Amino acid sequence: MASGLDKPFFSETDTTAPRSMGLQAGGEDVWIDVIRKMDDVYADLVRSQTELEEKNSELQDADTFISSVLGAMTDVLIVCDAKGRVQKVNRKLMEITGKSERELVGINYCDLVCPKNRAQAAGFVSVLASGKSVEPCEIGISVPKGPPAYVSLNCAPRRDQRGRLAGMVMVGRPIDDLKRAYRERDAAREKLDQAQERLLVSEKMAALGRLVAGVAHELNNPISFVFGNMYALKRYGNAIRKYLSALDGAAPEKEMAELRQELKIDKVISDIGPLVDGTLEGAERVRDIVEDLRRFSSNQxxxxxxxxxxxxxxxxxxxxxxxxxxxxxxxxxxxxxxxxxxxxxxxxxxxxxxxxxxxxxxxxxxxxxxxxxxxxxxxxxxxxxxxxxxxxxxxxxxxxxxxxxxxxxxxxxxxxxxxxxxxxxxxxxxxxxxxxxxxxxxxxxxxxxxxxxxxx
Ligand SMILES: Nc1ncnc2c1ncn2[C@@H]1O[C@H](COP(=O)(O)OP(=O)(O)OP(=O)(O)O)[C@@H](O)[C@H]1O
Ligand SMILES: [Mg+2]
Structure with a gap:
């Protein structure tokens, strides 16, 4: 320990003590008393010095500890006084701004904020001074070259021993990485959706391929009875035409009656309704199947x-x-x-x-x-x-x-x-x-x- 006080001036046994100083009766005791007191004072001094050095060492340890904590923080830390002057920052802020602690301490915290958010940030001190709290927000920190670095900021008041506002502590969580991650996640999700959409289409096409025979058969059925009905109607049309031209030629009544029987005109007339209905039904079924098919294969x-x-x-x-x-x-x-x-x-x-x-x-x-x-x-x-x-x-x-x-x-x-x-x-x-x-x-x-x- 280098106290600079490790040796007393002199002691009772010290031969270098001035002998000439009056060693008269009673005077010696006084000297011894003085010397003892001086020894006590000296011992006190050494104790104080030791305590001081211990305190100093504790203080240094605490400082190193705080610095290591601040240095390890991945969030941005800005401590200001009540006027908004920066008092303390951590390494993360220095990294973002590209400035040293010396350059940052003393400036107004608003100068750290990008122009777009500066007016909003300027209100923090007055909000805290009025006893209200600052809502967590996103603000951009100015970066020398490039776009602002966005942080999600929490701002808390700092009070002195008497409870008065002494400044504020701002902690900002960088969100650019988070935002990038979100953007990447959204892009990946979109890609996945597109891939799923493509899968859906290819599955649908594969299913359609397998179904073709069944659908063709389904179509065949109504189409065949539409055809059948149309041929019957054509035949009936011919019969009616023949009968009507005989009627126009004013053939005798008996002849007309025979012709009517021969051409089965009454049956033809009674069949027309069901034939038309059946044909319509067949056409409707074809339309429905085509509609189903269209819906099935549609990508809309x-x-x-x-x-x-x-x-x-x-x-x-x-x-x-x-x-x-x-x-x-x-x-x-x-x-x-x-x-x-x-x-x-x-x-x-x-x-x-x-x-x-x-x-x-x-x-x-x-x-x-x-x-x-x-x-x-x-x-x-x-x-x-x-x-x-x-x-x-x-x-x-x-x-x-x-x-x-x-x-x-x-x-x-x-x-x-x-x-x-x-x-x-x-x-x-x-x-x-x-x-x-x-x-x-x-x-x-x-x-x-x-x-x-x-x-x-
Ligand atoms: N009814 C079932 N009985 C037994 N196993 C079945 C049945 N349905 C599906 N599976 C099983 O599930 C598997 C997956 O069926 P999935 O329909 O997804 O595909 P797939 O029929 O093999 O091909 P595709 O894409 O042509 O439909 C089939 O390969 C089969 O092993
Ligand atoms: Mg299958």
Whole structure:
């Protein structure tokens, strides 16, 4: 310890003590007393010095500790006095501003703020002085070259021992990285959405390809009876024309009656109505199928509409089954009418996928059966599609709805049917479940809200 006071001036035994100073009787005691006092004073001085040095060392430790904490802070710290003059900053602020502590201390904190936010920042001191609190806000800190560095700022008052406003402490969390991360996340989400959209389209096209045979068959039926009716009408037209020209030629009544019988004019006339009705019905069916097809293949975002889910179940099943070489038996159970509000084309696509999967698993089997059970309860409509196929093994049960998961041979299945169906059901506020039937085979249940308000 370098106190500079480590040696007393002299002591009782000190031979260097001045001998000449009066050693008269009684005088010696006085000297000894003085020397003792001086020793005490000296000892006190040494103690104080030691304490002072210990305090100093503690202070230095505290200072180092605070500096290390401030230096380690990833947030910006600005401490000001009541006039807004900067008293203390941390390393993060120095990094952002590119200025040293010496350059920053003493300036007004508003000079650190970018021009756009300066007026807002200038009000902080007066807000705190009026006893109110400064709302957390985003402000930009001026950066020498480049755009401001934005921080999410909290501003708290600093008070002296008597509780008066002594200044303020501002802590700002840099948000540029966060903002960038958000932007990147949004861009990634958008890309994902686009990729999903593309998947949706490719799944739809693949499904459409598989359905072509079934749809063609569906169209063939009404078209063939429209043709049949039109040929009959043409024949009837000829008969009527012949009869009318005989009438114009004023043929005798008897001859006319015979001709009327021969040309079956009465039957022709009574048949015309049903023939026209049948033809119209056929044309309407063709129009509906084309409409369904158009909706199915459309890439447009659908607007929710009210439709009869039962009709969709029938069309989807017909389309799939008509295209099967060996047709499974279909048992549809449900009311005639089940109104649902949702995206019709998407629901159609889900149903096609479920029935197609059931048909695939039964492919080539003579005893294949598909049960479709439609029910409605608690604001939800349910369609359960079950089959007497192989069922689903436990190891693939939780993979079914993953994109590209398929157990079908390469080139047969894309593995997108259930993934796309699941997402479409969810987006309509519904759900899609897979299970095994207790008696064997799989069961997929689609649940859809009946109410339009649950459609997102
Ligand atoms: N009814 C079912 N019975 C048994 N397994 C099924 C049934 N439905 C689906 N699966 C299983 O789920 C897998 C995924 O079905 P998903 O519909 O997603 O794709 P995929 O039918 O293989 O191909 P695609 O994209 O052509 O529909 C199928 O490969 C099959 O293993
Ligand atoms: Mg499928």
């Amino acid at each position: 975002q659908e607007i929710p509409e009210t439709f009869n889910l039962m009709r969709l179940v029938h069309t989807a099943t017909d389309w799939v089954i008509k295209a099967q070489r060996v047709k499974p038996e279909i048992l549809i159970d449900g009311p005639e009418m089940m109104e649902v509000c949702g995206r019709k084309g998407q629901v159609h696509q889900i149903l096609v996928n479920l029935v197609q999967n059931a048909a695939d698993v039964l492919s080539g089997r003579e005893d294949g059966r598909i049960w479709i059970t439609c029910t409605q309860a608690d604001g939800f409509a349910s369609v359960a599609v079950s089959d007497n196929g192989t069922g689903i093994t436990a190891d693939i049960m939780d993979k079914l709805f993953e994109p590209f998961f398929t157990t079908k041979p390469i080139g047969t299945g894309t593995g997108l049917g259930l993934y796309v169906s699941y997402n479409m059901a969810m987006k309509q506020g519904g759900e899609l479940h897979a299970a095994n039937r207790p008696t064997g085979g799989a069961e997929f249940t689609l649940r859809l809200p009946v109410n339009v308000e649950t459609v997102s």
